[in-house]
Every structure is written in structure tokens, then in C-alpha cells.
Amino acid sequence: MLGSYRAEILKLRKRSAVWVLFGAGLVLSLIFGYLLPYLGYATGDDNPQTDGVPRAEILRGMLPARVVDNAIGGYPIFAGALALVLGAIVIGGEYTWGTLKTILTQRPRRGTILGAQFLALGTMIALWVLGIFAACALCSVGIAAAEDGSTSWPGVGDLLQGLAGGWLVLMMWCLAGAVLAIAFRNVALPIGLGVVWILGIETLLAGVVSSLLPSLKWLANVLPGTNAGSLVFSVTGMAASDAPPGVRDAVGGGRALLTLLAYCAVFAVLAAWTTRRRDVT
Amino acid sequence: MDALVEVSGLTKRYGGTLAVDGVDLTVLPGEVYGFLGPNGAGKTTTLRILTGLIAPTSGSVRVLGGRPGDARVLKGTGSMIESPAFYPYLSGLDNLRLLAEYAGVSRQRIDEVLELVDLADRARDRFSTYSLGMKQRLGVAAALLKDPELVILDEPTNGLDPAGMRDMRRLIRELGTEGRTVLLSSHLLGEVQQICDRVGIINAGRMVAEHNVEELRGEQELVVRATPRDDAQRLLTRFGNVHQYDDTLRVQVDPDRAAEVNRALVEAGIEVSELHTTERALEDIFFELTTAKEKTDVG
Numbered sequence: 180m181l182g183s184y185r186a187e188i189l190k191l192r193k194r195s196a197v198w199v200l201f202g203a204g205l206v207l208s209l210i211f212g213y214l215l216p217y218l219g220y221a222t223g224d225d226n227p228q229t230d231g232v233p234r235a236e237i238l239r240g241m242l243p244a245r246v247v248d249n250a251i252g253g254y255p256i257f258a259g260a261l262a263l264v265l266g267a268i269v270i271g272g273e274y275t276w277g278t279l280k281t282i283l284t285q286r287p288r289r290g291t292i293l294g295a296q297f298l299a300l301g302t303m304i305a306l307w308v309l310g311i312f313a314a315c316a317l318c319s320v321g322i323a324a325a326e327d328g329s330t331s332w333p334g335v336g337d338l339l340q341g342l343a344g345g346w347l348v349l350m351m352w353c354l355a356g357a358v359l360a361i362a363f364r365n366v367a368l369p370i371g372l373g374v375v376w377i378l379g380i381e382t383l384l385a386g387v388v389s390s391l392l393p394s395l396k397w398l399a400n401v402l403p404g405t406n407a408g409s410l411v412f413s414v415t416g417m418a419a420s421d422a423p424p425g426v427r428d429a430v431g432g433g434r435a436l437l438t439l440l441a442y443c444a445v446f447a448v449l450a451a452w453t454t455r456r457r458d459v460t
Numbered sequence: 461m462d463a464l465v466e467v468s469g470l471t472k473r474y475g476g477t478l479a480v481d482g483v484d485l486t487v488l489p490g491e492v493y494g495f496l497g498p499n500g501a502g503k504t505t506t507l508r509i510l511t512g513l514i515a516p517t518s519g520s521v522r523v524l525g526g527r528p529g530d531a532r533v534l535k536g537t538g539s540m541i542e543s544p545a546f547y548p549y550l551s552g553l554d555n556l557r558l559l560a561e562y563a564g565v566s567r568q569r570i571d572e573v574l575e576l577v578d579l580a581d582r583a584r585d586r587f588s589t590y591s592l593g594m595k596q597r598l599g600v601a602a603a604l605l606k607d608p609e610l611v612i613l614d615e616p617t618n619g620l621d622p623a624g625m626r627d628m629r630r631l632i633r634e635l636g637t638e639g640r641t642v643l644l645s646s647h648l649l650g651e652v653q654q655i656c657d658r659v660g661i662i663n664a665g666r667m668v669a670e671h672n673v674e675e676l677r678g679e680q681e682l683v684v685r686a687t688p689r690d691d692a693q694r695l696l697t698r699f700g701n702v703h704q705y706d707d708t709l710r711v712q713v714d715p716d717r718a719a720e721v722n723r724a725l726v727e728a729g730i731e732v733s734e735l736h737t738t739e740r741a742l743e744d745i746f747f748e749l750t751t752a753k754e755k756t757d758v759g
């Protein structure tokens with residue numbers, strides 16, 4: 180297992196697409212968490228773009244105390260979509276390059292190789308989450324220093340809970356991408372379908388259900404995106420009024436956590452079951 | 461001696477196509493076995509089953525005394541099935557490194573196999589920049605990485621230029637003389653004649669024949685272009701079976717008797733404009749083996 184894990188890490192580490200995805204996630208987090216708010220803050224009270232939100236309120240959103248909100252606030256939607264792309268390119272690439280046959284004829288069993296792949300993806304996503312957190316923390320410290328704001332940090336427990344929640348959300352989307360890639364033995368199709376699902380269908384469904392079909396609310400509440408948003412809402416403890424898109428209070432934090440774990444388990448089992456019994460041609 | 465590969469009654473069905481139909485195959489320790497057949501005969505399908513990549517529909521398969529795909533069996537088997545498949549963004553060296561991680565092979569062995577396939581000086585270049593010949597050689601290097609008892613190579617000379625083919629064949633013959641057991645598939649009769657000790661012929665999913673390679677070496681014939689052709693044809697039947705091929709006559713006769721054939725034709729007043737030996741086309745042999753000796757004899 181350890182050898183397979185090292186092999187998978189080597190493949191991920193040296194693949195530039197992985198770092199492009201990570202970079203995109205990081206840059207987007209900084210733009211929406213700090214750059215745009217800071218521009219809004221710096222251009223003053225009378226700016227209609229801030230929509231009457233007091234400047235002090237905007238500043239508070241960028242200080243270290245709220246770093247977790249900014250670090251993982253974008254995970255349910257855009258970073259989730261990037262994580263899904265990561266899972267799809269890493270697992271789907273084995274099919275499109277035909278490398279699956281090469282690695283399956285080495286020595287470890289199929290289940291072991293798949294396990295090592297998921298473990299390696301989990302490791303890289305943890306790195307990604309930490310990287311985004313570190314960048315956000317730096318920005319918030321810088322802004323606090325420049326604007327004479329408070330530099331009090333959230334408690335260690337809150338930090339860990341936030342980062343772990345963010346990791347779980349990304350891991351769930353990554354596994355979704357992996358399982359779609361296995362189903363279609365491909366890269367492009369899973370990315371297309373997955374991204375349309377995350378960015379379009381879930382939001383549409385939630386809108387339709389809440390306005391037209393309240394009786395289907397239960398259905399909307401078991402969808403992966405809804406639960407990802409609810410988990411992030413719960414672990415950050417942000418106010419509904421300044422929650423980013425996709426982050427909302429649809430179900431409680433405990434239920435969201437269990438639902439996401441269940442999705443991860445289902446995706447992993449489906450992937451293992453398909454991979455183990457499939458003809459590799 | 462226990463066979464390294466024992467296949468009997470092997471069948472594989474893909475939906476409606478019967479790709480492999482009751483194949484029996486035995487590969488003995490230390491031999492270079494040629495698995496010969498035209499495109500679509502079922503070679504790759506059989507080799508995929510031997511390496512555990514696909515499950516047979518029916519039949520029994522033992523590789524190194526175990527089930528294909530078991531860790532112990534995989535450890536003793538090195539293979540390259542169809543085209544070599546590696547990570548294009550990694551160097552040849554990194555590709556081998558990660559395979560060595562999976563297989564639990566030492567770093568030192570990587571250098572050895574790179575040296576063996578003569579790829580050491582390009583090992584640090586990306587796989588995507590390799591020529592087809594280099595890709596095939598990396599595939600063979602990967603197959604040898606585990607220092608395996610059994611090496612399975614699926615048409616390793618496919619797509620290579622003549623020099624590349626020659627090098628690859630030399631490499632495979634060396635594996636054989638080292639005492640390694642090699643199972644090599646090919647659609648080229650001449651290739652298995654050069655490299656292999658024993659040959660199994662497969663056509664349309666069925667094993668047609670199994671020969672020692674010496675038995676196939678007789679399968680050469682004389683190409684004769686002569687006028688009048690009918691007279692020539694009548695005369696040549698003295699030497700062996702004759703059949704027409706385009707506007708030439710093909711005689712199944714020991715090529716060493718070419719001079720004798722030539723003299724006979726000339727003495728009979730027949731004008732000979734061409735006379736050389738050629739390998740009988742694989743298709744002819746299949747045709748012959750599959751159609752129970754209904755040969756197009758003329759005479």
C-alpha cells in the first residue's frame with residue numbers, strides 16, 4: 180500500500196494540471212475573500228456598490244477573526260467544481276492514456292491501487308486546503324495591520340473544524356469526479372456533467388423546489404451541494420446575510436456532515452466495485 | 461517440468477463477438493513461445509486474460525501455477541499488452557520509478573533495464589516526446605523491471621521501422637538465451653521463425669496448430685515467372701505443390717533446390733524471367749491449416 184501511495188503522490192506532484200487547479204482555487208479565494216471586498220472598503224462609504232453595508236462591517240469580514248469564512252466559503256461551489264475536475268482528470272486519465280493496464284499488471288490488487296489513489300488525492304486536497312488557508316491568513320493579517328484592525332484569531336478548535344469541513348466538502352466532490360470518470364472511462368464527459376450539476380442543476384433545483392414545489396424540499400435537502408453548503412455554513416458560523424453563493428442553512432451541521440460522509444462512502448464503494456470486476460481493455 | 465502457462469478451453473465473448481474460442485496453450489519454462497496470428501485473431505484478448513486484465517468467459521487458466529491477476533503471479537510476470545501506455549507528462553525514468561514503487565522493485569533495477577533497452581540517455585525526457593520505437597523499448601523495460609520469470613510481449617515490433625524491429629528482435633532473443641521464458645505474440649511469420657522455439661498459431665479465436673519452429677522453417681517457397689506458364693506449371697509439379705499467385709507460380713520446394721529447378725525449366729525450353737525464394741504468406745498457411753488440405757494444387 181505504501182509503495183502504491185508513493186507512486187500516486189509522484190504522479191500528482193509532477194502533474195502541472197493539478198497545480199493549475201490548486202492555483203485557480205487559491206486565486207479565486209483571495210479575489211472574492213479579500214481583493215474585491217477590500218476595493219469596496221477602500222473606495223469609501225458613499226459607494227453605492229457596497230449597497231449600504233457599513234465600511235466597518237466590510238473590514239470586519241476581512242480580519243483574522245473571520246479567516247475561516249473566507250478560506251472555505253467558496254468550497255461548496257467553485258472550489259468544489261475544481262475538486263471534481265481534479266478527481267476526473269486523475270482517475271479518468273488512467274483510462275484515456277491506457278495506463279490503467281500498466282499499473283494493474285504490476286503487483287498490488289486493484290482495490291489497493293484505487294485506495295492508494297484516493298488516499299493520495301485526499302493528501303493533495305489537504306495540502307490545497309492548508310495552502311488556501313495560509314494565503315487567506317496572510318491577507319487578513321496584512322489588512323489588519325494596514326487598517327489598524329483587531330488581530331484576534333478564531334480558536335484552534337474552530338479553525339480545525341473549519342478546515343476539516345472544507346476538506347470533506349472538496350473530497351466529496353473529488354470522489355464524485357472520480358466515480359464519474361470510472362463510469363464513463365473518460366475525462367471530458369465527467370467534467371462536463373459534474374460541473375453542470377454543481378454550478379447549474381443544484382441551484383436550479385433548489386430554486387424551483389423552494390418557490391414551486393415545497394413538498395420536494397426533502398429531495399433538495401439530500402443533494403450533495405445542499406449538504407456541502409450547509410456544512411460550510413455550520414462550521415464557519417457565518418451570518419446568512421453575508422454567506423457566499425451555495426452556502427446556506429438548509430440542513431443542520433450534524434446532518435450535513437453525515438450526508439457528506441455517506442456520499443463519500445457510496446462513491447468510494449461504487450468506484451471500488453466497478454474497478455475490481457471490470458474488464459480492462 | 462511444470463508449464464508456466466497452462467490454458468485450456470479458453471473462451472472470451474465480448475457481447476456478440478467470440479474473440480477467443482476454446483484456446484489451449486502451454487508455455488514451458490525457458491522457451492520463447494511465439495503466439496502467431498493475423499489481426500483480430502484473439503492474441504491480445506488471450507494475453508489480457510493471462511495478465512488478469514480481463515476475466516475469461518470460460519475455460520481454465522493457470523499462470524506460474526496460480527490464478528492470473530494474483531499478486532504472486534503478477535510479481536513473477538512482466539508484460540506489455542498492445543501499445544505501451546505510460547504517463548505522457550512524466551519522463552521515462554519517472555514512469556519506471558512509479559512502476560517500481562507499485563511493484564516493490566529497487567531503484568538500481570531501473571538503471572539496469574534502461575541500460576538493457578538502450579534508453580539511458582533519454583530517460584529524463586518526457587514520455588510524450590519519445591518516438592514510437594522508444595516508447596516500445598520503454599514498454600519492454602517496464603516489463604523487465606520486476607526481473608520476472610515470465611515475460612509477455614504483445615506484438616512488440618508493431619509500428620517499428622526495420623532497424624527498430626531488428627533491435628527489438630535481438631533484445632527478445634537475448635531474453636530467451638538468458639533463460640527467461642517469453643510469450644511473444646506476432647502477426648509476422650518471419651519474426652517468430654527468427655525468435656521463437658515453439659509457435660502456436662491462432663486464427664479467428666481458435667488454435668490452428670502448434671509447431672516447433674523448425675517445422676515451420678520448411679514453409680518457404682520458390683517464386684517462378686516463366687513462359688509458357690502452363691508448361692512450366694506442369695513441369696514444376698515434379699518438385700512440389702504448385703499454385704498460381706498473381707502472374708507467378710509458387711512452388712513448395714526446399715529453396716536449396718532452386719538451381720536444380722532452374723536447370724529443369726531451361727532444359728525443357730521454358731524461358732525463366734524470375735526465380736527467387738520467398739516466405740509463404742501467413743495467410744496461405746492459415747488457409748491450408750484451416751481448410752483440411754483442400755489445396756489449390758495444379759498438375
Ligand SMILES: Nc1ncnc2c1ncn2[C@@H]1O[C@H](COP(=O)(O)OP(=O)(O)O)[C@@H](O)[C@H]1O
Pocket residue numbers: 460474477478479480497498499500501502503504505506
Ligand atoms: N473490448 C472489445 N470489445 C469488443 N470486441 C473486442 C474487444 N477487444 C477485441 N475485440 C474483438 O475480439 C477479436 C480479437 O481481438 P484481439 O484479441 O485484439 O485480436 P489480435 O490481438 O489477435 O489482433 C476481434 O474480432 C476484436 O474485434
Ligand SMILES: [Mg+2]
Pocket residue numbers: 500503504505542614615
Ligand atoms: Mg492485438
